[in-house]
Amino acid sequence: MIEFFQLAITGMMIGSLYSLVGASVVLVYKSTHVVSLAHGQLVAFGALAFWIFMAQLNLPFWISLVPALMITGLMGFFIERFALRSMIGESLFSSFLMTFAIFLFLEGFLFLYLMGGSRTLPPFLPKGNFAVAGLFVPVDQLISFGIAIILFIVLGLIFKFSWVGLGMRATAEDHNLAQSAGISVRNIFTSIWILSSMVATVAGIATANVMDIYHSLPYIGITGLIVAICGGLDSIIGALIAGLFLGIVENVSSGYLDPLVGGGVKDVASYTILLLVLLVRPYGLFGLKRIERI
């Protein structure tokens, strides 16, 4: 039993990273009605920018965090300005294809930079283990878990109570209506892309803390998309819970099933859950029941 809880705790820590990536996808959907695949790349590029400032230029943690956030914010701005601006008012699916094109475009540059290698961040969070009732929790992962929770609370409050959040929710309802109600849809698009890119960067840095930056890191964007769909595309709290759940399921199932089938359960566990969720509750666990049923 203790093994189960240990696996679950470790999975939950990984799951908090998935929730963060999922949150950036949910942010974009909730405010612009665009489902983004491109955030996987922003995660990777954020981690890479942070690595450049921290490991290459030997800057301290806080000083390298700021330019990393600025670089990905700028990337988000450019993505929005040159690719997604023309998708305002288009259907959900054509903008999805657009983000997928952006994904491929950036993937090439990531390949070009990494050249088949990988980059490892120097340890920047306190190491060590934290023991509770015979379970071990790595301290650095606990810290990133805490940061994820705080970010979630802040984002949720912004959407719930601020005027900007209200405008964003209105834009997601209908671009035309929001524009005629006096909300600048373009500004909403720009600001949400910058904000979500920054969230993706935080997720990327936290991810790079536990694994190397390598060429298939962007595929965490697909995991983020799965998290967002499982939790409901318009629910921030859904992304948090679905991400944690997905992390736990992945880790526990791979812990128990890998010896039986010869490895690789981790790769398909989240996809299986996605299929189940789509078949049973296509609108996600916490989403609004608005998806078109056939």
Place this chain on the structure above:
Amino acid sequence: MRPSGVFDKNYGQDIAIVRTWQHWTVLIFGLILLYAFPFFGSYYLISFVNYLAISVIVALGLQIITGYCGLVSFGQSAFMAVGAYASSILTVRYGISFWVALPLSGVVAGIIGVIGGAPSLRVKGMYLALATIAIHALVIWLIMHLNITGGYKGMFPPSPELGSFAFDTDDRMYYIICTVMVVMTYFARNLVRSSVGRAFIAIRDNDLAAEVMGINLYYHKLLGFFMACFYGGIAGSLWAHLMTVINVEQFTLIHSLEYIGMLIVGGMGSVPGVFFGVIFIRTLNEVVMFTSPFLGQIFSWLGPSPSASLGLSTFGAVLILFLKFEPRGLAHRWEVFKASYRIYPFKIT
């Protein structure tokens, strides 16, 4: 291409694929050119045309399900993998001839495709796209972990034989591949003007209205997936016996995305569009492959072999530009050109 003054007097003429004697001439000369190509084309060009033809078959399947039926599948290369592995297993493990294994692998891929297409009964659009990504991952995972498929090592299917004649080089396989491509294109072109094809288009345009009109949604969606995966399976089988070595690295998610990209460039819902898209994307990729070593020499920061990454970036950039400036694809340009030819010397307003 129909000049001004050609009128349809009955339904048969209206739906005819080949309408005028000019069409017949172009068709016959085109076919002669296609089959005579190995006599004067270089070996490189022949291999390239093989690659194009196999891609055309895969993309035709995707066009049926995505372009005509409106159900987006990001898992087409997984179904190609199913066909390739089915064909290899049938020929290697059971000693069945290639000529039987080719249609059988299509059927196997089609059946797997019907199972994989089951989520389409519940969800559509972007949700379905993600579900097919999941199907892709599951299929590839199964192939890697089953004993019969050879796991990571892959399989080594033999070259096809007819009597004592072995199709063991690219220019010999060319005849098989091109014949299959012509047959499959004809079949696809016919399918989409039949009642099934019209039902697909109705489902794409408005599934609720289609259902009200009496189209069986479940049947047609699963039929669409069967067709698409049948095409993928046939192409996979050809690919396996052309390459004579297959492993899961040849059927990654990026390959699936490439086929979707070909449809975006070529134009959704058009059989000629498939040809435009495949030729455009594959040629672009070849151009990048040829130029990137020179670029790598000029700009040293690109590294020694930038072809893979530059290829991806160029592909992404082309997709962005097409989605932005020509969302209906090259097929739309072709339609505009045909219309302007018909009403020449007047202009399209």
